[in-house]
Amino acid sequence: MKVEFVASGTDSEGALVVPVSGVDPLSGRAKALDTSSSGTVSRAIGASRFKGRKGEKLEILAPDSLTAERLLLLGAADKKGGAHEFDRFELMALGARASAALLTSGETLVQIETAEVKSSLDPAQTAAEIAAGFLLRSWRFDKYRTKEPEEKKPSVTTLRIAADDPKAAQAAWTALRPVLDGVLLTRELTAEAPNVLYPETFAARIEELRSHGLEVEVLDEDAMRALGMNALLAVGQGSAHESRLAVMRWNGGADGEAPIAFIGKGVTFDSGGISLKPGEGMDQMKWDMGGAGIVTGTMLALAGRKAKLNAVGVVGLVENLPSGTAQRPGDVVKSMSGQTIEVLNTDAEGRLVLADAIWYTQDRFKPRLMIDLATLTGAMIISLGHEYAGYFTPADEIAGGLDAAGRDTGDKVWRLPLHENYDKLIDSPTADVQNIGQGRAAGSITAAQFLKRFTN
Template sequence: MVKITIKNIDEIEIVANQLVVIGLFEDNSYSEHLKNNSKLNVVIDYLDSLDKKKLDQIKKYGKTIALGLFADNNPINTLLIGLGNSHDFNKDKMRHISGLISLRAKEMGYNDIVIPNLISEEESKLEPLVEGIVLSLYEFNKFKTDIANESRNHHLSSNNEYTFTVGLNHADFDKCNALVKTVKSVCDGVIFSRDLANSPPNIIYPDTLAKAAQTLESKNDKIHVEVMDLKKIEELGLNGIISVGKGSQNEPRLIIVEYNNSSTNDKPVLLVGKAVTFDTGGISIKPSERMDEMKFDKSGGCTVLGIMHALSSLNLPVNVVAVIPSVENMPSGTSYRPGDIIRMYNGKTVEVLNTDAEGRLILADALAYGISKYSPKSVIDFATLTGACIIALGTNVAGLIGNDEKLIQKLLSSSKNTGEKIWQLPLSDEFLDLIKSNVATIKNIGGRTGGTITAAAFLSHFVQNVPWAHLDIAGTAWTQDGTADRSYNPKGSTGFGVRFIMKFLMDSQ
């Protein structure tokens, strides 16, 4: 549990067993705000006593040094942290620095942390500060046998409680504390997403993922969850989902989560998330190396459920529908095969050339069904869809492709705000030509070139003219080789996308 309170700097009490964290910019005075609390004079005196060379070293970005200072014979346990140049100190650097503070405090054994001068009067930096604090303390520890039974189901540092007091000058403190509450709710959605994605495939498979989604109903009476079993999926003619899932004894599910809270009966935003709870590649089986990471192939669906979890706490006046097709892609005597032709929900036929290009098949059915049933004003899908996206953009940037420039620009703006990087890729007729089939309407792979874009070209056959954006999060959904070191993204699932879609929804009100 993390409690974060915003106070005027002169009202902050400094007591024993606290850790006082002082941020130091290379080009700004450290005393300007510290002097507003007389109990911090000892820190100013210490810093004033340092020679310039030593002080300059401490001020370098990310540098930390612990001190034991005394004021009136009372200890002031202090951590100095370098912030670099103030002109370069953006929101993502704040996110990373506040995460470093959390991790350093945890390492030093402190649960009560005071941050008097990190943001001073910059309320705009409050949101990333809170995100860094909360998300850095996440641990997926429920299966560690050396943790006491009573704490195995908790996500934050072995069930420790942390209290952070943040100092601001001349702020609207009611507004700031309300913002803290909102940001923490969004972070809870990220944590919900991370927990699901990190869970192993023997624990989270289509039916248990559906049960996790059903828990959202108890959080808010504006949320309704429907789970379609194999029989219902067959009745609807969702043959893409059926085909991919039929090789496993764990039957597929179609999970629908509705959040209805708009007073004007607006058309909903439709979110679709790929949830392949484990992907062997099917008959076109993957190499064994790093196949264990294919538990993360459900990350698109987990992101969407994390968004719905955040909505359940925030009471936003919007309508949102989440559709999550969930399957396990396994090789067996009942698996679908290369060469099969599948008639999809919208009537189009697909020639299967590779059973490891399964995500687009289940997404296509879910997109077509969701659009047909809910007539949404816009559609956004999330999927760990192509290794080609990692080759093109690496492991720190997600691919964005769509048919509506206005929607795309809104998403780019939201992602910039939250530090979740996305990059727009083109979708032109040449790519549509690459997925034409000689024996069906389209084929499920388009060859070696432009793999991320041809996958999106495939999906475009199932969205009609509805404003649509596709996010390929294959590189960003979990920490991999090349993932940037960010304190707020511990090893494993990142929950990528929850924060910037929540920002998009908030800005759309």
């Protein structure tokens, strides 16, 4: 979708979106349009229950004497009818509401007026955030739909944002767009079918990011075996698809400066292995590479923004399937760290992948901070539902940074405890550590305690 910025009040064809606020919804730009359309807007408001409150909308087709083919009024007032001050997330939601209403309308051009939106941000950033919400809401994964009716297909090809200072708004958008590109790449990877996205093809997609300035290295099974990454390799040994470890590097900081490292779990399909998952909902296990998808999107965003830091992204890519060659409950594997792991449940496989990926990352790159991301335990959803992402860290300073980032981005996070008393739950009578705890207690915590043993 093409995104462009023009001066406020510019005449538009296609669909014109006007946020309205205040006690009188017929004011400002809406009032000017009413005058130009010989009272069409005021008559439509009078014939409806539209009061201009946040969340309301009024669509007017073929407004008289306007170049726009349809006019969409979006409420931007508070419950009492006063102007509501939008924060960043509400601005994105405003753009998303416009997309939801118009994406499949048949219009190819949508123009959104932003000058009268009251916001806690400056006008340029306000315009950019509204555009971001429209773009994110417009994303669809429909590449495999072959019989969708024409009227249900997206029609919008150009989004035009009208702002008082279009050059400043364009500059704000230019800074924001790389982050959105990273988000959309993560969505695309996570949504892809598992027979299309498996370790080798995921690695190939990552190699394409070289064109964006990232250094990319892919380790095959022979290379990982030579390094002793037997925990990761054990997870994928039941699949016909070979495992991979992909390394992405962005060198935007000072030479020799220690990087920030992002490590992602990339189980492109998780059947549970011999410890087979229930059949219901197993199709969703294509999402078990979500951590690797986030790391890949993050690295693309850093490159797109020309971030002034050194960063490395490491993703372990495997497919966990049952077969005659799959690992079994009771197997013992030796990790890259030299520690031995008793595999009591093959469906607790993500921590095996991360154990080797984390050790490899800290051993090779000596990062100043490591953040691993993973769809690691269903127990976390039991704890926090779908509103917060749980995280673990022994460092209060890191926790403060993550909490602040969660508030700034809207991706809410919640810190859970680490404590040595949990360690006894993963002590193995056979090996150095076992890959699950004892019973169902503290399932997410014991997974974190397991990973902690592979950091130094």
